[in-house]
Amino acid sequence: MISFNYETDFELSNENEISTWISGVIISENCREGEINYIFCTDDYLHEINMKYLNHDTLTDIISFDYSVGKELHGDVYVSVDRVADNAKDFKVLFSEELNRVMVHGVLHYCGYKDKTDDDKSVMRSKEDFYIKQLS
Template sequence: MINFNYETDFNLDNEEAIAFWLSNVITSENKKEGEINYIFCDDEYLHKINLEYLNHDTLTDIISFDYTMGNELSGDVFVSVERVKDNAVDFNVPFEDELKRVLVHGVLHYCGYKDKGEDDELLMRSKEDEKLALFHVER
């Protein structure tokens, strides 16, 4: 089950379509969907988590806590809406596209993809692009 929680005034317009897409991403990686919680917040909220749990004194767009057991993906994904908005401007892409990239990034981490080294980062970007192409909003 994919859940969306809000610690800021932001709200997803299309929760159902996003959840459906993320479920398809999980299936496409031959994984099972456990409980994945997305928590949308601001920079300050995520910075505190980054300091407290990871000992990093930096701003970031996403922090994911992985509770995956075997093939069943579960975890908490914290997303700074402020960072995503800034990154969308920096990368010259629509906010909605950058947000989807961040959302799928968390799931891909749970699938075992990393992004610390150059090769891992290239593979992660490729997987993000592949999974973004799966997104279709049902009308």
């Protein structure tokens, strides 16, 4: 089950569409959907989580905590809507596109994709692009 939670004024206008899309990504990656929680928040909220749990004193657009068991995906995906908005401007894309990229990025981590090396980043970006096109 995919759920959406809000720690800021932002709210998705298309929760059902996004939930169906993310479910399809999970199935396409030969995984099973468990409980996945998206938590939309501010920069300050996510910075506090970054400091407390990861000891990183930086702003970020997403932090995902993976509780998956084998191929059954479970986790909490924290998304800073402030960072997403700034990144969308920097990358010259629509806010909605950047938000979708971040949301699928989190679940792709649960599917086993990494983004630490250049090669891993390239594969991750390719997967993100592929799934974003499916949503359009």
